[in-house]
Amino acid sequence: MPAEELAIGVDIGGTKIAAGLVTPEGKVLGRLRRSTPGHDARAVEATVVELVTLLGARAPRAAVGVGAAGWMDSTGSTVLFSPHLAWRNEPLRARLEDALGRSVMLSNDADAAGWAEHRFGAARGENEMLCLTLGTGIGGAIVLGGKLQRGRFGVAGEFGHQTLVPGGHRCACGNRGCWEQYASGNALGREGRALAGSNSPVAHALRAETNGDASAVTGEMVTRLAEAGDPACSDLVAEAGEWLGLGLANLAAVLDPGIMVIGGGLGSASPTLIEVGEAAYKKALSGRGYRPFAKIARAELGPDAGLVGAADLARLPRG
Known part of the structure; x- marks a missing residue:
C-alpha cells in the first residue's frame, strides 16, 4: 500500500483515545x-499529537481525521462545544495542524461512525441512510445523496x-422529555435503579447483582441480565425498544x-432492543401500508x- 494513499483516523472518547492508519478501503x-x-483539553491535544x-x-504525508463527541462547525475546523472536554469555540484544527504539519479534519464522533458504515459497513451501497449510536445517550449521522x-x-x-414527552424526564441538554431519556443506556439504568429500589420481588436479579444497592444498577447491567433471560430486565429493554421505534418512525x-x-x-x-424497536x-410510521419501510x-x-x-473524511475536499 503506497504511503500516500493512507490516512490517520483518531477517535476521542470520554475514556479512551484510539487512532489507526487506514487504507482507502477502510482497512x-x-x-x-x-x-x-481527564478533562484537560491541552493534554488531550498532546495525546492526539503523540x-x-x-x-x-x-x-509522512497522510491526512488526519479527528472525531470527537461535541459540536463541530460546518467547515470542520472549530469545536463549538464538547461535553467531555473544556473546548468552547476552540480552533482545534489549526492547533493540531500547527503541531503536526499535516492537514486535519474535525468531525463529530457519530458523524464519523455513520460515514464509516455508509462507506464500508452496513449501509454500503445505500446513499440515503441514517446511523444511530445508542450508548449513554443517542447520537446520529445523516447521509443523503x-x-x-x-x-x-x-x-x-x-x-x-427530539422531544418525545413534553415535560418528561430532565435531560442533560437542559430540556425535558428528550428521546435519549427513554431509549438509551442512561434510561435503562434509571429505570433499573427505580425497579431495584422498589423492593419488588421481580427485581431480585438486579438486587443480587448489586448486593442490594439499587443505586449501583447500570444500563449495561440491565441489558446483560435481559439478554440472559431475566424477565424484569427483559421488560425494561422491551419498553426502551418501544421508545426506540417511536423515534425511528419520526426520523x-x-x-x-x-x-x-x-x-x-x-x-x-x-x-432484543433493536428487534422490538423495528417492530x-x-x-408507528406514518402512511404505513402505502410506503416502503426503511431497512433496520x-x-x-x-x-x-x-x-x-x-480517516476517510480526512480524504475529502474541504468545504
Whole structure:
C-alpha cells in the first residue's frame, strides 16, 4: 500500500483515545490507544499529537481525521462545544495542524461512525441512510445523496434531543422529555435503579447483582441480565425498544432514508432492543401500508467505526 494513499483516523472518547492508519478501503493497518487524560483539553491535544506522530512514521504525508463527541462547525475546523472536554469555540484544527504539519479534519464522533458504515459497513451501497449510536445517550449521522449532512451550522444529527414527552424526564441538554431519556443506556439504568429500589420481588436479579444497592444498577447491567433471560430486565429493554421505534418512525417521516443503521455500545449489546424497536417503528410510521419501510440494520464496524470514518473524511475536499 503506497504511503500516500493512507490516512490517520483518531477517535476521542470520554475514556479512551484510539487512532489507526487506514487504507482507502477502510482497512485498519495499525492501531494505538491511550486513556483520555481527564478533562484537560491541552493534554488531550498532546495525546492526539503523540499518536499521530507515531502512526505517521509509516505515512509522512497522510491526512488526519479527528472525531470527537461535541459540536463541530460546518467547515470542520472549530469545536463549538464538547461535553467531555473544556473546548468552547476552540480552533482545534489549526492547533493540531500547527503541531503536526499535516492537514486535519474535525468531525463529530457519530458523524464519523455513520460515514464509516455508509462507506464500508452496513449501509454500503445505500446513499440515503441514517446511523444511530445508542450508548449513554443517542447520537446520529445523516447521509443523503451520498454526502454527509451536517446542517447549516454543523450540528445536525442530534437525534437524541427530539422531544418525545413534553415535560418528561430532565435531560442533560437542559430540556425535558428528550428521546435519549427513554431509549438509551442512561434510561435503562434509571429505570433499573427505580425497579431495584422498589423492593419488588421481580427485581431480585438486579438486587443480587448489586448486593442490594439499587443505586449501583447500570444500563449495561440491565441489558446483560435481559439478554440472559431475566424477565424484569427483559421488560425494561422491551419498553426502551418501544421508545426506540417511536423515534425511528419520526426520523423516517422527516428524512425518508433507505436504511437506518444502529450501533454504539447499547446497540451492539442488545439485539432484543433493536428487534422490538423495528417492530414498534413499523407500527408507528406514518402512511404505513402505502410506503416502503426503511431497512433496520445493526452496525458492522464496531469500535473501529469512529476512527475509520474520521480517516476517510480526512480524504475529502474541504468545504
